Amino acid sequence: MAYYINKCSQTRPSLENKIISLKEQKVKLSDVDKTIPISPFLKWAGGKRWLVSKYPDIFPSNCERYIEPFLGGGAVFFHFQPCKAVLADLNSELIETYKALKNDWEGVWRILNKYQNKHSVDFYYDIRSRSFNSKSEKAAQFIYLNRTCWNGLYRVNQNGQFNVPIGTKDSVIMDTDNFSYISQLLHEAELITSDFEKIIDNAKEGDFIFIDPPYTVKHNLNGFIKYNNKIFSWDDQIRLRHCSTRAVSRGVQLIITNANHQSIKELYDGLGELIEVNRASVIAGNVKDRGVCSELVIRCGIR
Numbered sequence: 001m002a003y004y005i006n007k008c009s010q011t012r013p014s015l016e017n018k019i020i021s022l023k024e025q026k027v028k029l030s031d032v033d034k035t036i037p038i039s040p041f042l043k044w045a046g047g048k049r050w051l052v053s054k055y056p057d058i059f060p061s062n063c064e065r066y067i068e069p070f071l072g073g074g075a076v077f078f079h080f081q082p083c084k085a086v087l088a089d090l091n092s093e094l095i096e097t098y099k100a101l102k103n104d105w106e107g108v109w110r111i112l113n114k115y116q117n118k119h120s121v122d123f124y125y126d127i128r129s130r131s132f133n134s135k136s137e138k139a140a141q142f143i144y145l146n147r148t149c150w151n152g153l154y155r156v157n158q159n160g161q162f163n164v165p166i167g168t169k170d171s172v173i174m175d176t177d178n179f180s181y182i183s184q185l186l187h188e189a190e191l192i193t194s195d196f197e198k199i200i201d202n203a204k205e206g207d208f209i210f211i212d213p214p215y216t217v218k219h220n221l222n223g224f225i226k227y228n229n230k231i232f233s234w235d236d237q238i239r240l241r242h243c244s245t246r247a248v249s250r251g252v253q254l255i256i257t258n259a260n261h262q263s264i265k266e267l268y269d270g271l272g273e274l275i276e277v278n279r280a281s282v283i284a285g286n287v288k289d290r291g292v293c294s295e296l297v298i299r300c301g302i303r
């Protein structure tokens with residue numbers, strides 16, 4: 001059975017009609033056949049495209065609002081294309097990029113086309129070192145670096161400056177790009193730069209939250225997948241467990257992903273149903289380190 005978190009259809013209702021219908025209806029998670037299949041526009045460590053395509057049935061069938069506090073590349077959002085969403089991440093450059101696509105996708109697109117023609121090693125390091133003023137230039141810089149840097153990594157130094165070297169890919173523009181549609185999808189979404197706790201604490205009964213934090217396990221901080229200049233600590237994992245518990249007690253539906261590790265199983269013991277899922281591991285730079293990897297999904301209050 002196809003499963004969706006209310007995809008807004010290709011023939012999306014006019015904005016006015018949609019606002020009325022959203023007030024009247026629950027968001028259905030979602031009607032995939034009626035929407036344009038779309039890939040995330042960023043390559044993001046820990047992206048969950050594989051999860052939503054391999055395990056669509058773990059997601060709820062409907063909700064009032066779709067909330068994603070660890071947005072990253074937004075694979076699950078782009079799969080379901082919910083009409084009413086709150087999308088958040090601590091990475092302000094990432095959120096500003098989504099906002100720029102929402103408000104001026106054509107401006108971003110024009111700059112990326114220019115960058116495609118100029119792309120070279122020197123050009124990459126020149127763009128990496130620049131500090132732009134306009135929102136569309138900043139967003140184009142972010143997308144350009146993401147697509148041409150080493151392995152699509154996002155890493156910044158202590159001063160918050162992106163410091164990933166150039167990679168082997170030279171496609172700045174992709175065949176799958178559809179920024180006009182992405183802009184439309186983001187139209188009804190609230191985009192927020194924030195720590196997760198505030199976002200989860202604001203969820204109400206009937207909302208669905210997809211929670212995909214950086215994977216840190218007890219006694220083994222994962223310094224490699226460091227999305228900001230701050231590591232997601234074990235204390236953050238405990239804080240996440242506490243606010244997830246509060247959300248479940250308010251009647252919020254949750255799916256939490258994490259490492260399949262004893263410390264995580266103990267942390268989430270009693271909150272919901274624990275499911276082991278398998279993915280092909282592709283983040284390792286070295287091909288021999290790639291393989292099948294098991295992760296944990298915690299389903300709470302899913303109706």
Ligand SMILES: C[S@@+](CC[C@H](N)C(=O)[O-])C[C@H]1O[C@@H](n2cnc3c(N)ncnc32)[C@H](O)[C@@H]1O
Nearest residue numbers: 046047048070072073074075090195196212227
């Ligand atoms: C595993 S990634 C999310 C990947 C996403 N689900 C996807 O499909 O691309 C985790 C995200 O959490 C963000 N993050 C790290 N610490 C955070 C915090 N304290 N609050 C909110 N977001 C945080 C990172 O910037 C990163 O984008």
